[in-house]
Amino acid sequence: MIEFEGAEVRYPGGVRALQGVDLRIDDGELIVVVGLSGAGKSTLIRAINGLVPLTSGRVTVGERTLPGLDRRALRELRAQVGMIFQSFNLVSRSTVLNNVLMGRLHHVPLWRSLSGLYRAQDRELAMEALELVEIVEKAYVRAGNLSGGQQQRVGIARALAQQPSVLLADEPVASLDPPTSHVVMRYLQQINRELGITTLINLHFLDLARAYADRVIGLRDGRLVYDGPAAQADEAVFEEIYGRSLTADDVLEGQGGL
Amino acid sequence: MSGEASVDRERGRTEPAGRQVRPRKPPPQPFTILGLAGLVAFTLVTAWDWALGIGFDPLALPGELADSNPAMVEGLFNVTDADWRAQYVELLRTHFTDPDSPWPLSLDSRIGGGLVETVQIAVLATIVGAALSLPLAVLNARLGAPDRVTHAVVKALNNVNRAIPDVIWAALFVVLVGVGALPGILALTMFTIGVVVKLTSDVVDGIDRGPIEAARAAGASHAAAMRTALVPQILPAYASFSLYAFELNLRGAAVLGFVGAGGIGQAMSYYWSQLDFEAVSVIVFVYLVLVVVVEQVSISIRRRLG
Amino acid sequence: MTRASVRGSGARAAAQVRPERPFARFRWTVTVVLLALLAWSTWSVDATWGRLLQAPGRAVGFVGTLVETASLEPLGVALEAMWESIAIAWIATLLGAALSFPLVFLAAANLTRSRVRQPVRQVLNVFRAIPEIVLAIALIPFLGLGPVTGAVAMGISSIGTLGKLSAEIVESIDDGPLQAVEASGGGRLERLRWAVLPQAMPEIAAFWLYRFEINIRVSAVLGVIGIGGIGGFIAQAVERNVFERIGLGLLVVILATMLVDAISSRLRRRLIEGPSPAAQARRERASTGGGPTGDDAA
Ligand SMILES: Nc1ncnc2c1ncn2[C@@H]1O[C@H](COP(=O)(O)OP(=O)(O)OP(=O)(O)O)[C@@H](O)[C@H]1O
Ligand SMILES: [Mg+2]
Numbered sequence: 001m002i003e004f005e006g007a008e009v010r011y012p013g014g015v016r017a018l019q020g021v022d023l024r025i026d027d028g029e030l031i032v033v034v035g036l037s038g039a040g041k042s043t044l045i046r047a048i049n050g051l052v053p054l055t056s057g058r059v060t061v062g063e064r065t066l067p068g069l070d071r072r073a074l075r076e077l078r079a080q081v082g083m084i085f086q087s088f089n090l091v092s093r094s095t096v097l098n099n100v101l102m103g104r105l106h107h108v109p110l111w112r113s114l115s116g117l118y119r120a121q122d123r124e125l126a127m128e129a130l131e132l133v134e135i136v137e138k139a140y141v142r143a144g145n146l147s148g149g150q151q152q153r154v155g156i157a158r159a160l161a162q163q164p165s166v167l168l169a170d171e172p173v174a175s176l177d178p179p180t181s182h183v184v185m186r187y188l189q190q191i192n193r194e195l196g197i198t199t200l201i202n203l204h205f206l207d208l209a210r211a212y213a214d215r216v217i218g219l220r221d222g223r224l225v226y227d228g229p230a231a232q233a234d235e236a237v238f239e240e241i242y243g244r245s246l247t248a249d250d251v252l253e254g255q256g257g258l
Numbered sequence: 259m260s261g262e263a264s265v266d267r268e269r270g271r272t273e274p275a276g277r278q279v280r281p282r283k284p285p286p287q288p289f290t291i292l293g294l295a296g297l298v299a300f301t302l303v304t305a306w307d308w309a310l311g312i313g314f315d316p317l318a319l320p321g322e323l324a325d326s327n328p329a330m331v332e333g334l335f336n337v338t339d340a341d342w343r344a345q346y347v348e349l350l351r352t353h354f355t356d357p358d359s360p361w362p363l364s365l366d367s368r369i370g371g372g373l374v375e376t377v378q379i380a381v382l383a384t385i386v387g388a389a390l391s392l393p394l395a396v397l398n399a400r401l402g403a404p405d406r407v408t409h410a411v412v413k414a415l416n417n418v419n420r421a422i423p424d425v426i427w428a429a430l431f432v433v434l435v436g437v438g439a440l441p442g443i444l445a446l447t448m449f450t451i452g453v454v455v456k457l458t459s460d461v462v463d464g465i466d467r468g469p470i471e472a473a474r475a476a477g478a479s480h481a482a483a484m485r486t487a488l489v490p491q492i493l494p495a496y497a498s499f500s501l502y503a504f505e506l507n508l509r510g511a512a513v514l515g516f517v518g519a520g521g522i523g524q525a526m527s528y529y530w531s532q533l534d535f536e537a538v539s540v541i542v543f544v545y546l547v548l549v550v551v552v553e554q555v556s557i558s559i560r561r562r563l564g
Numbered sequence: 565m566t567r568a569s570v571r572g573s574g575a576r577a578a579a580q581v582r583p584e585r586p587f588a589r590f591r592w593t594v595t596v597v598l599l600a601l602l603a604w605s606t607w608s609v610d611a612t613w614g615r616l617l618q619a620p621g622r623a624v625g626f627v628g629t630l631v632e633t634a635s636l637e638p639l640g641v642a643l644e645a646m647w648e649s650i651a652i653a654w655i656a657t658l659l660g661a662a663l664s665f666p667l668v669f670l671a672a673a674n675l676t677r678s679r680v681r682q683p684v685r686q687v688l689n690v691f692r693a694i695p696e697i698v699l700a701i702a703l704i705p706f707l708g709l710g711p712v713t714g715a716v717a718m719g720i721s722s723i724g725t726l727g728k729l730s731a732e733i734v735e736s737i738d739d740g741p742l743q744a745v746e747a748s749g750g751g752r753l754e755r756l757r758w759a760v761l762p763q764a765m766p767e768i769a770a771f772w773l774y775r776f777e778i779n780i781r782v783s784a785v786l787g788v789i790g791i792g793g794i795g796g797f798i799a800q801a802v803e804r805n806v807f808e809r810i811g812l813g814l815l816v817v818i819l820a821t822m823l824v825d826a827i828s829s830r831l832r833r834r835l836i837e838g839p840s841p842a843a844q845a846r847r848e849r850a851s852t853g854g855g856p857t858g859d860d861a862a
Contacts, residue, residue, distance in 0.1 A: 049475055079477030089468030094490045102469075102486050106477035113482040127582055136580045155472075162476055287839060293831070301658060304651035312648065312711035312792075314655045319716065323706050378609040381601050421821035422814065423784035423795060429802040433626060434619045440611040444619075512695040516788050517799055520610070523697070530701060542698050549693045 001027055002048060002166065002198065006057035009043050009222075017043040019222040021057070027165070030192040030199045032209040032230070035219035036242055041202040044219065045168045048200070049081045050074050061166065079106035082159025082197075084169040084188075088151040092144025096135070096154050099143050100126040103161030122161075129157040133187050149180035156187055160195075167191065169201040173208070178252050181205075185212045205252040206238045369541055372515070372525035373548060379442045379514070379521050380507040386443075387450025388500035395455045395496065396484050399462035401470075404480045420452035424510050428519035439520035446510060450503045457499040458492055465491040498560045505553050512545065630811040638809050642797060642816045648711055649793035649817075650824065652786075653779035655715040660722025660779075661772045664688075664730065667723070668768070669756060671731035674739070685728070692724030696782050700789060714791035718779050726775055730768045737763040770832040777828050780821055794820075 002025040009018040017040040025031060033041045046052040047059055050066050059066045064077045082103070090099045104122040105113055112118055118126075130136040133153040138146060143154060152172060159167055169188060173181035185201075189212050192199040203209050209216055209230065216233040218226030218241035226233070226241050239245055307313030396402035398416055403409030427448045431441030465488065473483035515523020522545055529537040606613075670676050670684045700717035707713040741759040750758065787795020794817050801809035838844075 051471070051475060075477040075479065077477075078475055081475075083472065083475040085468060085472060087468055089466075089472040091469045091487055091490050092466075093493070094486075098486070098490075102473050102478065103476050105473060105479070105482045105486065108482070110479065110481055113478075114485050131580050131582075134580060136582050139583055140586050158472065158476070287843070289834060289839065289843075300654065304654050310647065310651070312651050312655060312715060314712050314715055316659075323703075323716075375610060378605040381605045382609065385598060385602050417822055417825075418818050421818040421825075423781045423817070425785040425788050425795060426798050426814070426817070429788075429799050430626075431619075433802060434622045435615040436612070438611055439609050440613070440615060443609075443611060509693070509695045510785075513697045513785050513788065516697070517802075526698075526701070538701070542702075545695075545698075546690075546693055549695075550689065553689075553693060 001025065001060070001062070003060045004047075004057065005060075007047060007054050007059055008056040009040070009047060009052055010055045017052075017222050018047065018054075021222075021224050023217070023224060023227070025198060025200070027198050028192070028196045030189065030212065030214045031201070031217055032213035032215075033200060033202045033217045033219060034204060034206065034209050034238070034241060037204070039219040040222040041219055042170050043222075045083075045170050045200055045202055048166070048168060049078045049083060051083075075106060079162055080164055081166045081168060082162045082164035084152070084155050084159050084167065084172045086171040086174045088148075088155045088175075090143040090151055090154055090158075092142065094143060095140050096130070096143050096146070096157075097123070097126055097139040099154055100129055100157045100161050103129070103158040106162070125163070126157070126161050129160040130154075132160060132191065133157050147180075148176050149183060152176065152180075152184050153187065156184070156191070160191065164197060167197050167199045169199070171202050171204070173203070173205075181208065181252060188212070205250065206233075206235075206246070207251045207253060209233065368525045368528065369522075369537070369544070372522040372541070373544065375439055376508065376511040376521040376523075376545075377548075379439055379446060379511050380504060382443045383446030383450055383507050384500060384504040387447040388454055388496075388503065390447075391451050391454035391458065391500070392489070392496060394451065395458035395492070396462070396488065398455050398459035401462055401465075401467070402459070402484055402488060416452060416455050419448055420456065422448070424449040425513050425517055428514050429517045432518045437518040437520075442511065442514040442519035442521055445514065445519060446507045449510065450500075450507060453503045453506065454496070454499050457502075458496045461492050461495040462488065494563050498563045501556045501560050501563075505549075505556050508549055508552055629807050633807040634811055635808040636812070638812055639816075642794070642809070642812050645787075645792070645794040645797040645813075646816050646820045649780060649783045649787065649795065650820070652711045652715045652718070652783040652791070652793055653776055656718035656722060656779050656783070657772060657776040659715065659719025660726050660775065663719065664723045664726040667727045668730040668734060669760070671727055672734040674735055674737070674742070675755075675760065685731075688724045688727040688731075690724070691721060692728065694721055694724075696721045696786060697789060700786050700791060709790050711792045714783055714786045714793070717786065718782055722775055722779065726772065729771055730764075733767045733771065734760060734764045766835045766838075770835045773828045773832050773835075777821075777825050780824060784817060 002023075004021045004023040007018050007021040007023075008016070010016050021044065033044060035041050043052050047054055047066070048061060050069070054067055061077055062080060064073060066074075066077070069077060091102075098116070101118055101122060104118065104125065108118060108122060127136060127139065130139055133156050135150055135153045135157070138150065138154075143151060146154065152175075155172075167188070172188065173184050176184060185208060188199060188201060191197055201213075210233060213230040213233075216226065216228060216230050216237075217224065218233075218237070220241060220243060226237055228237075235246055238250070242250070302311075304311050305314040307315075394412060394416065397408055397412040400409055403412065424445050427445035428441055431444040435441055435444070469487035469491075470483055473487045478486070511521045512523050512526065514521045515525070516527050518524075522541060526538060526541050529541065667684055667688065671681055671688060673681060676684075696718050699721050700713055703713050703717050707716060737760060741763065742755055745755045745759045783791075783793050784795030784798075787793040787797065788799045790796060794813060798810060798813040798817065801807075801813055
């Protein structure tokens with residue numbers, strides 16, 4: 001379970017990226033967070049694993065509550081929360097397998113990660129994670145040689161190798177073309193259903209949000225302005241969240257051409 | 259430049275006059291004026307023949323280089339200039355100008371041994387120094403160091419290391435471990451660390467930070483994150499700089515012998531003191547061939563790494 | 565919360581074939597070659613490795629003596645020697661820059677055809693290979709044993725590196741201006757003046773300064789054969805066990821080198837990045853005389 005209580009984030013420049021957010025997420029939910037650029041979506045997601053510290057309020061993830069964790073406890077929390085990035089954040093010169101093994105770093109003794117001599121069980125977990133996103137045949141290929149969609153699947157596998165109970169994805173399809181976006185979204189949905197991992201995804205395409213989410217959360221200027229089932233999030237709701245009428249840029253299918 | 263000016267003029271004609279103001283040519287920047295004045299003054303001070311200068315006269319230089327100086331030769335080597343000329347200038351002339359002149363490639367054991375030792379010193383210093391440099395290079399970059407204090411300490415120590423010339427390191431190590439190849443190896447190890455750490459850590463600033471964020475988000479410790487997300491990115495540059503350090507070490511190893519730290523310099527300074535110019539030129543020639551060959555190999559490997 | 569496996573659906577996994585771990589040939593070759601070189605050098609080099617163990621103890625004693633005998637009395641001589649090293653390095657840098665400059669353009673692939681370029685490059689390579697000390701020794705009969713010898717030796721041996729790296733800078737310039745000058749009827753020299761130099765000169769000058777930093781270290785090296793400067797000062801002090809001179813000499817060389825590095829690297833950054841935006845704005849205000857600025861000045 002994840003719970004925000006009066007969460008606030010104020011960046012050094014004075015921007016209030018989160019303001020008084022109260023939010024409760026149950027285990028196994030698939031939630032899509034929507035909002036205009038700058039609404040605070042990334043900030044909300046990064047507050048969960050402590051990449052962005054709260055300036056007031058609290059976030060509870062499982063048994064741990066931020067802020068107030070020491071470095072060790074924070075790393076334990078992060079190990080339990082997998083993260084997927086818009087730009088994949090793979091080490092392009094390392095093999096796919098070595099990238100996925102980065103998901104095991106918290107569980108591996110330092111001498112093993114420094115020497116690259118991972119245990120057989122960690123390799124097995126990494127391979128299974130790759131099988132889950134159906135890209136195991138690329139295990140020994142350099143990550144930089146893969147296509148964008150393949151790289152994002154490796155990014156998902158890296159997060160899965162952590163054996164997380166929560167998965168965070170910050171605009172996971174924003175760098176991909178429409179068909180590949182659906183492929184990646186389907187993997188995230190399957191993982192949520194089959195492994196029961198609580199999943200939060202930032203998106204700005206409302207058709208993707210409606211197609212894959214159980215529940216949609218809308219942010220505007222750092223405030224929670226919508227929280228409800230995906231089925232009820234119709235165009236009027238999105239116009240309310242965005243504070244303007246919708247355009248072709250707001251739907252993935254409108255992105256054709258090019 | 260002239261093209262741009264004419265375009266401006268044409269546009270000026272179609273626009274209503276008076277809307278645009280032609281700027282005056284800006285005065286030269288203070289940096290330019292002060293910089294140039296400073297450089298000229300510094301050059302005059304250092305070149306002039308007085309207490310603060312070395313007495314460098316570019317106009318007299320060609321004349322001086324055209325012929326050896328009898329007084330100098332006699333004072334230095336205690337032989338008449340005529341003998342000296344017979345031995346040194348003639349030797350240089352025939353060996354460098356006469357294509358038929360055979361090189362006296364009579365490598366005696368002093369020379370051969372000195373060359374081998376030079377290579378060994380360079381190899382050991384490069385491998386040991388480069389191995390120590392990788393972690394130090396990570397700590398020497400702000401992004402790579404776990405905290406500010408570590409970063410500041412490592413950086414300061416390496417700046418001190420780099421400020422001490424290799425031959426001074428060699429002289430100091432001769433005091434600590436006695437004469438021979440060992441002080442040479444230690445001195446060039448310090449030199450290798452200075453070069454490789456500096457160059458490699460400069461690369462760290464330009465890397466992709468995304469993977470490091472990903473490692474942090476997975477709960478990795480700082481050391482593990484650096485090893486898996488940062489080191490693979492700097493590895494090609496690091497390997498290339500290490501090879502470059504090997505080239506420098508091979509060249510730098512020539513001087514070590516002059517302070518008792520082994521290598522080909524020992525043979526060079528020995529024959530020089532014996533006035534055996536033939537041997538000296540053999541050493542110089544063979545050594546140059548060695549340096550050029552190694553450098554070409556190293557450059558071709560570095561190109562493949564890049 | 566932790567699961568033993570991330571395996572979701574067994575069916576999907578079964579349909580895929582895990583690849584064999586490929587043999588990392590390049591990595592193994594490098595490792596084996598390096599280990600072989602290391603082993604050969606370690607066993608056969610004439611080094612008394614056991615002395616390494618005494619070194620820390622001796623170093624402590626050595627530093628202790630340095631501290632005990634610390635004295636500012638030879639400061640004047642040390643500073644003079646350091647200044648001489650800096651002067652030698654500066655003259656050498658100017659000499660190297662002047663001698664290499666014409667060669668730069670002959671060695672650049674975008675300006676000179678290969679029949680001329682290749683020989684020039686080879687000449688530069690030879691200059692790069694010759695160690696400064698060898699050149700200095702060869703020059704002694706002509707110039708004597710003094711700072712000028714050092715400056716000339718270092719100047720000549722700088723030609724190689726300066727020429728090669730400056731040529732690489734010239735090769736990396738934008739091709740557009742070259743074509744523009746050519747298109748407006750400019751000849752070879754016009755191209756140099758208006759297309760090549762404006763683009764390449766700041767970086768080349770910055771590289772000269774960098775070479776100056778290196779030459780300060782090299783001039784210390786040449787000190788040991790007696791051309792003067794701080795290197796000879798320290799080497800002689802070490803040879804004769806004059807501890808107050810060793811300590812002070814080291815202090816002077818470290819501080820002076822770091823100071824010159826700091827100044828030089830600031831100048832280099834300023835050369836390459838140009839004036840700070842604030843300074844630029846101040847200048848622009850001055851040059852338009854406070855009058856209205858063209859709003860389409862883009
Ligand atoms: N590190 C930072 N320092 C200062 N301000 C920041 C920082 N990161 C984000 N902000 C500001 O905080 C606000 C929220 O940013 P956030 O990245 O959470 O938005 P977002 O909804 O993810 O937008 P996008 O769709 O563009 O990714 C924005 O106004 C942004 O400019
Ligand atoms: Mg964002």
